[in-house]
Amino acid sequence: MKKLKVGDTLAIHCYKHNGEIYESSRVAYVLDIKEDYIVLADENVLITKKDGKAWHAKGSSIMFFYNNRWFNIIAQLKSGGIYYYCNIASPYVIDGNTLKYIDYDLDLRVFNNGAFKVLDRNEYNYHRRLMKYPKEINYIIKEELSSLIEMKKAGEFPFNKETINYYYDIFKKNIKK
Numbered sequence: 041m042k043k044l045k046v047g048d049t050l051a052i053h054c055y056k057h058n059g060e061i062y063e064s065s066r067v068a069y070v071l072d073i074k075e076d077y078i079v080l081a082d083e084n085v086l087i088t089k090k091d092g093k094a095w096h097a098k099g100s101s102i103m104f105f106y107n108n109r110w111f112n113i114i115a116q117l118k119s120g121g122i123y124y125y126c127n128i129a130s131p132y133v134i135d136g137n138t139l140k141y142i143d144y145d146l147d148l149r150v151f152n153n154g155a156f157k158v159l160d161r162n163e164y165n166y167h168r169r170l171m172k173y174p175k176e177i178n179y180i181i182k183e184e185l186s187s188l189i190e191m192k193k194a195g196e197f198p199f200n201k202e203t204i205n206y207y208y209d210i211f212k213k214n215i216k217k
Contacts, residue, residue, distance in 0.1 A: 044070060044073060044078075044134060045070065045073070046070050046071060046072065046073065046214075047069065047070060047214065047215060048069075048070045048137075049067050049068065049069055049070070049137070050067075050068050050070065050080065050134070050137055050138060050139045051064060051065065051066050051067070051068070051137060051138045051139070052064060052065045052068055052080075052103075052138070052139050052140075053138050053139070053140045053141075054127075054129070054140075054141060054142075054143045055140065055141070055142045055143065056142065056143060056167065056171065057142055057144070057167065057171040057173060057177075058171050060090065061090055062089070062090055062143055063087055063088060063089045063090065064087070064088050065082065065085045065086060065087045065088070065097075066085070066086060067082060067085060068080040068081065068082045068085070068103065068139070069081050069082065069211065069215045071102070071207050071210050071211060071215070072207065072210075076106060076107055076108050076109075077104055077105060077106045077107065077109075078104075078105050078107075078132070078139070079102065079103065079104055079207055080102075080103040080105065080139070081100065081101065081102050081103065081207065081208070081210075081211040081215065082097070082100070082101050082103070083099065083100040083101075083211075084096050084097065084098065084099070084100075085097050085101075098118075099116060099117050099118055100116075100117045100208065100211065101114050101115065101116050101117070102114075102115040102117070102198075102204050102207045102208055102211070103115075104198050105132040105139060105141065106131055106132065107131045107132060107133075108131055109131060109184065109187075110128060110129065110130060110131065110144070110180050110181065110184035111126055111127060111128050111129060111148075111184050111185075111188050112126070112127050112129050112132070112141065113125075113126045113188075113198055113199075114126070114127075115198065115204045117204070117208060118152070120152050121152030121153075122152060122201060122204050123149070123150065123151060123152055124148070124149070124150035124192075124199065125147060125148075125149060125150075126147060126148040126149075126150070126188055126192075127141075127143055127144075127147055128143075128144045128145070128146040128147065128148075128164075128181050128184060128185055128188070129141045129142060129143045129144055130142040130144070144164065144167075144173075144177070144181050145160050145163045145164035145167050145168075146158060146159070146160055146161065146164045146181060146185055147159040147160050148185065148188055148189065148192065150192055150199070156189070156192055158185065158189075164181075
């Protein structure tokens with residue numbers, strides 16, 4: 041297997057706890073590789089749901105996937121500013137040219153003015169019962185959501201404009217040509 045490097049492209053596959061693919065996108069560019077996370081970017085990417093519905097996400101996104109945390113963070117660059125969409129999800133794995141993770145339904149939406157909202161509690165409760173999430177997973181999900189909220193409140197990496205602008209500049213200068 042070849043070693044992943046900056047500038048490579050990856051597909052992203054999101055699964056549910058039962059192993060079924062939930063959604064996928066084809067092209068994300070590797071911007072940075074650290075010991076505990078990877079940074080990717082995309083622009084107007086085609087996203088496809090398991091039912092075949094597809095759409096192009098508008099604008100650019102800078103994405104942070106962790107190999108030791110149960111969430112990923114997507115900074116969405118929009119005309120009104122930076123918005124964040126954070127998925128409570130398993131740590132990522134790389135399988136060939138695909139980044140894979142399991143989505144655990146709960147999301148944190150952070151608006152450009154700093155306000156935030158936890159989304160999809162009903163979906164989480166439904167899937168938790170349907171797919172019989174183990175107690176350990178439920179505990180991790182709740183703890184990681186709390187940690188994510190605290191990171192956002194404290195303005196920790198990557199919840200700051202400088203970090204997102206830094207990676208977006210790399211994307212514009214080196215990849216988006």
